[in-house]
Amino acid sequence: MLKYVSTAILVMAASFANAQVQIIESQPIGGKPPSAARSVEPSNTAGQAEMFYQMQLLQQEVLELRGLVEQQSFEIRQLKQQRLDDYLDLDRRLSQVAAGTPAASNAATAPSTDVPQAPIDSEHPLDAAQADELSAYRSAIDLVLKQRDFDGGADALQRYLQDFPTGHYSANALYWLGQIYLQKNDHEQSKRWFEQMAEQYPSHQKTPEAKFKLARLYHAEGKSEQAKKLLQEVADSNSTAASLARDFLQQNF
Numbered sequence: 291m292l293k294y295v296s297t298a299i300l301v302m303a304a305s306f307a308n309a310q311v312q313i314i315e316s317q318p319i320g321g322k323p324p325s326a327a328r329s330v331e332p333s334n335t336a337g338q339a340e341m342f343y344q345m346q347l348l349q350q351e352v353l354e355l356r357g358l359v360e361q362q363s364f365e366i367r368q369l370k371q372q373r374l375d376d377y378l379d380l381d382r383r384l385s386q387v388a389a390g391t392p393a394a395s396n397a398a399t400a401p402s403t404d405v406p407q408a409p410i411d412s413e414h415p416l417d418a419a420q421a422d423e424l425s426a427y428r429s430a431i432d433l434v435l436k437q438r439d440f441d442g443g444a445d446a447l448q449r450y451l452q453d454f455p456t457g458h459y460s461a462n463a464l465y466w467l468g469q470i471y472l473q474k475n476d477h478e479q480s481k482r483w484f485e486q487m488a489e490q491y492p493s494h495q496k497t498p499e500a501k502f503k504l505a506r507l508y509h510a511e512g513k514s515e516q517a518k519k520l521l522q523e524v525a526d527s528n529s530t531a532a533s534l535a536r537d538f539l540q541q542n543f
Contacts, residue, residue, distance in 0.1 A: 420458075426450045427459040431466065440470045461491040465500050472503060481507050488520075498529035505535070509542060518543055 430446030433439045447463045447470075454460065468483035484504040488497055505520035521543075524535035 423450075423454045423457050423459070426453060427457070427463065430463070434466055434470065440473065444470045461487055461494040461496065464490070465494075465496045468500060468503065472507075477507050477510075495529075498524045498527050498531040498535075502531045502535050502538075506538070509538075514543070 426446075427450050430443055430450050433446055434443035437443075444467060447467050450457070451460060451463050457463075464483050464487035468480050468487065471477075471479035471483065481504060484500045484507075487494070487500045488504065491497055501520045502524050505517040505524070508514075508517035508520065518539070521535045521539050524531050525539060526532070
C-alpha cells in the first residue's frame with residue numbers, strides 16, 4: 291500500500307510542478323481586452339492550492355501508514371517471541387522428564403507430580419481405585435511428555451478428568467490441557483482450562499504459572515484490567531513465576 295501511495299504522491303508532485311509555469315501577459319489576439327487574459331490566473335492559483343493541499347494529505351497518510359506497519363511488525367515480533375518462549379518452556383520440561391529430572395521449574399523445593407511414580411511403601415499399597423487413577427493419569431501424561439502426542443494426550447487428560455473429577459492429579463491435568471491448547475494456538479480452549487485450574491485449585495504449585503499464562507492471553511485480547519489483576523496476584527506470590535509477572539507488568543503497564 292505504501293508503494294501505491296508514494297507513486298500517487300510523485301504523480302501529484304509532477305502535476306503540481308507543471309502547474310507552476312508562469313503565465314506571461316501579452317496583448318490578446320483579436321482585440322480582446324487584457325483583462326480577459328488575466329482572468330485565467332485566479333482559477334489556476336486555486337487549482338494549484340488544492341493540488342498542494344491534496345499532496346500534503348497524501349504525505350500525512352504515508353507517514354501514518356508507515357507508523358502502522360512498524361507497530362504491527364513490532365506486535366508480530368512480540369507474538370512470535372511469546373510462542374517461542376512457550377515452546378521452549380514446554381520443550382525444556384519434556385527434556386527434563388526424559389532425562390529423569392523434575393519437570394516443574396520449582397522442583398527444587400517440591401517433588402514434581404507431572405509424572406507420578408508408584409509408591410515404594412509396600413506396607414501401604416494403592417487400593418484398586420487409586421491404582422486405576424494413577425494408571426489413567428500416567429498414560430495420559432506419557433502421551434504428552436514422552437510421545438509428544440498432544441491431541442491424544444488432550445483426549446486422555448479429559449477422559450481422566452471425567453473419570454476422576456476430584457482426583458489427586460486433577461490440577462495437573464487442567465494445567466497440561468491449558469498448555470497443550472496454548473501450543474496449538476487455540477487460545478479459547480487454553481483459557482478455559484487455565485481458568486478452571488485457577489478457580490478450583492488456587493493453592494496448587496502450578497497455579498501461579500497458569501495465572502501468568504492466562505494473564506498474557508487476556509493482555510493479547512486487550513483485556514488489560516483482567517490481565518493486570520492476575521499478574522499482580524502472581525507478582526505478589528512466592529512462586530517462580532513472580533519475577534516473570536513483575537517484568538511483564540513493568541514492560542506493559
